[in-house]
Amino acid sequence: MVLLDGKKLAEKILGGLKDEIASARSELRLAAVVVGEDSVTKKFVAQKRKTAASVGIDVREYNFDAVISTNELRKRIAEIVHEKKNTGVIVQLPLPGHINTQYILNAVPPEKDADVLSARAVGNFAVGKSEIMPPVAGAIKAFFEEYQVDYRNKYAVIVGAGNLVGKPVALWLLNEKATFSIVRSSTESPVEFTRTADILISGTGKPNFITGDMVKSGVIMIDAGTSVDRQPTTHNPQPTTNNQQQSVIAGDVDFDSVAPKASYITPVPGGVGPVAVAVLLKNLVVLNKALSKFPPRH
Amino acid sequence: MVLLDGKKLAEKILGGLKDEIASARSELRLAAVVVGEDSVTKKFVAQKRKTAASVGIDVREYNFDAVISTNELRKRIAEIVHEKKNTGVIVQLPLPGHINTQYILNAVPPEKDADVLSARAVGNFAVGKSEIMPPVAGAIKAFFEEYQVDYRNKYAVIVGAGNLVGKPVALWLLNEKATFSIVRSSTESPVEFTRTADILISGTGKPNFITGDMVKSGVIMIDAGTSVDRQPTTHNPQPTTNNQQQSVIAGDVDFDSVAPKASYITPVPGGVGPVAVAVLLKNLVVLNKALSKFPPRH
Numbered sequence: 223m224v225l226l227d228g229k230k231l232a233e234k235i236l237g238g239l240k241d242e243i244a245s246a247r248s249e250l251r252l253a254a255v256v257v258g259e260d261s262v263t264k265k266f267v268a269q270k271r272k273t274a275a276s277v278g279i280d281v282r283e284y285n286f287d288a289v290i291s292t293n294e295l296r297k298r299i300a301e302i303v304h305e306k307k308n309t310g311v312i313v314q315l316p317l318p319g320h321i322n323t324q325y326i327l328n329a330v331p332p333e334k335d336a337d338v339l340s341a342r343a344v345g346n347f348a349v350g351k352s353e354i355m356p357p358v359a360g361a362i363k364a365f366f367e368e369y370q371v372d373y374r375n376k377y378a379v380i381v382g383a384g385n386l387v388g389k390p391v392a393l394w395l396l397n398e399k400a401t402f403s404i405v406r407s408s409t410e411s412p413v414e415f416t417r418t419a420d421i422l423i424s425g426t427g428k429p430n431f432i433t434g435d436m437v438k439s440g441v442i443m444i445d446a447g448t449s450v451d452r453q454p455t456t457h458n459p460q461p462t463t464n465n466q467q468q469s470v471i472a473g474d475v476d477f478d479s480v481a482p483k484a485s486y487i488t489p490v491p492g493g494v495g496p497v498a499v500a501v502l503l504k505n506l507v508v509l510n511k512a513l514s515k516f517p518p519r520h
Numbered sequence: 521m522v523l524l525d526g527k528k529l530a531e532k533i534l535g536g537l538k539d540e541i542a543s544a545r546s547e548l549r550l551a552a553v554v555v556g557e558d559s560v561t562k563k564f565v566a567q568k569r570k571t572a573a574s575v576g577i578d579v580r581e582y583n584f585d586a587v588i589s590t591n592e593l594r595k596r597i598a599e600i601v602h603e604k605k606n607t608g609v610i611v612q613l614p615l616p617g618h619i620n621t622q623y624i625l626n627a628v629p630p631e632k633d634a635d636v637l638s639a640r641a642v643g644n645f646a647v648g649k650s651e652i653m654p655p656v657a658g659a660i661k662a663f664f665e666e667y668q669v670d671y672r673n674k675y676a677v678i679v680g681a682g683n684l685v686g687k688p689v690a691l692w693l694l695n696e697k698a699t700f701s702i703v704r705s706s707t708e709s710p711v712e713f714t715r716t717a718d719i720l721i722s723g724t725g726k727p728n729f730i731t732g733d734m735v736k737s738g739v740i741m742i743d744a745g746t747s748v749d750r751q752p753t754t755h756n757p758q759p760t761t762n763n764q765q766q767s768v769i770a771g772d773v774d775f776d777s778v779a780p781k782a783s784y785i786t787p788v789p790g791g792v793g794p795v796a797v798a799v800l801l802k803n804l805v806v807l808n809k810a811l812s813k814f815p816p817r818h
Binding site: 324325327328340341342343344345346348349350351374375383389392393395396399400401402403404405406408409410415 | 622625626638639640641642643644646647648649672673681687690691693694697698699700701702703704706707708713
């Protein structure tokens with residue numbers, strides 16, 4: 223079993239970026255739109271900020287109250303997007319349930335959409351005319367290239383069809399010469415698919431959803447799930463003295479039972495996550511190059 | 521076995537359109553861009569023109585020489601698109617090999633893109649924000665609704681990942697709660713997928729590619745393949761007196777061996793084809809309504 227080392231791969235990608243950014247004429251700034259006060263969301267943004275800083279990219283956070291309306295948020299994002307210094311704009315997901323998420327994402331023009339989530343950026347990507355990839359799909363591709371996984375000639379199964387993992391990965395594989403299946407919460411017997419997969423990519427957000435009995439021997443296991451376990455761990459069932467719950471970022475995979483059967487596996491943390499952040503920052507660099515070549519028409 | 525009657529379903533869709541168009545204030549005109557002199561392409565356009573005429577939609581054909589350059593064609597399409605009377609614009613595919621097809625398709629703005637092939641229209645569709653569906657996907661959905669096929673709870677296998685069938689159908693099923701697989705020419709053993717499919721959707725353009733031994737008993741067989749058999753038929757191997765070859769539009773399915781095993785099956789001709797044309801015209805009506813509600817900004 224080979225552990226797919228996301229920290230190391232991220233370092234490699236970031237190392238290349240650092241030089242490129244240092245020699246660039248213009249400054250890069252990523253605007254991060256954050257709605258609400260969720261501590262995990264804040265943690266993710268802090269992580270992006272730290273990584274960005276390490277390569278010379280500034281992250282500017284724009285915070286909004288959780289009760290903001292869709293229309294007000296869209297208006298504010300239009301201003302953020304308009305600000306020239308913001309060379310890229312991301313919206314930290316998920317947004318509160320009352321907000322029309324796709325309408326908000328569509329306010330980011332493709333030339334600043336480093337997350338590839340607006341309809342226009344998704345369209346460019348879907349027809350094979352995008353210079354950048356959605357970060358998680360880009361991260362998985364980077365792993366396959368780094369570890370020489372011939373993914374085009376293997377059977378991939380994608381578990382979950384969400385906006386951040388399943389959907390962009392499906393769009394990517396659709397444009398490659400890959401054979402793949404999509405299974406989701408409505409699928410009657412997911413195990414019939416997962417057990418035959420050469421490559422299993424999971425993005426359900428259900429901790430320990432993928433167990434050893436669901437995979438075949440030799441599987442290439444990509445854990446792109448993100449969920450937050452706010453419960454005290456079973457190892458430490460006593461409430462902590464300051465009454466704070468521990469929040470642990472978990473993947474989809476029951477590592478202990480899957481790893482012994484896998485040929486390759488990404489850990490959580492230290493797998494897809496840091497590479498996706500590196501790809502996001504790389505996207506910002508690529509978009510900025512494209513921007514200086516083809517200034518947007520006004 | 522139930523034959524999915526495309527002519528009848530198309531009539532039903534067109535019947536609804538006819539009344540709507542008659543009572544509308546503005547006239548609808550579909551501009552059809554045709555490059556080259558292929559007789560089959562001409563036949564398809566003639567079919568669209570005839571069907572459109574039956575509901576009161578005018579089709580204007582714009583013909584270009586097969587040697588036209590990508591840049592020149594793009595410029596000409598920009599003019600066609602700009603013409604107010606053209607309330608919808610389609611580009612008859614395939615284009616000659618030297619032309620950058622997606623660049624040409626992207627010249628059609630989403631509000632006139634009745635075929636849903638430009639990057640922007642595909643993007644709107646992919647994120648679930650399109651009022652219209654790509655014609656073939658829309659046709660398949662119409663069949664499922666008409667014959668009450670509960671496709672969301674069945675396993676679909678899509679054979680082929682082309683721009684007109686496999687890709688749009690995959691995008692559609694991705695946004696529904698459906699479980700599906702994509703197999704393509706690079707897939708090592710397509711039969712392992714096709715034999716387990718509850719719903720089999722084929723769009724490879726290879727006549728008789730799907731044979732009875734490749735499907736399971738009770739399959740719902742959707743033949744969305746289009747190919748042209750220009751050979752004299754085996755039943756009539758003698759050259760005809762006027763030395764013309766017969767050109768027959770063929771699907772992907774070996775009907776004689778698949779039909780006895782199928783619970784539902786679309787014939788070719790008279791299956792997906794006429795319904796896709798009806799959906800295309802319906803799209804034109806829907807887009808025109810959207811257009812009059814939200815005039816595009818200039």
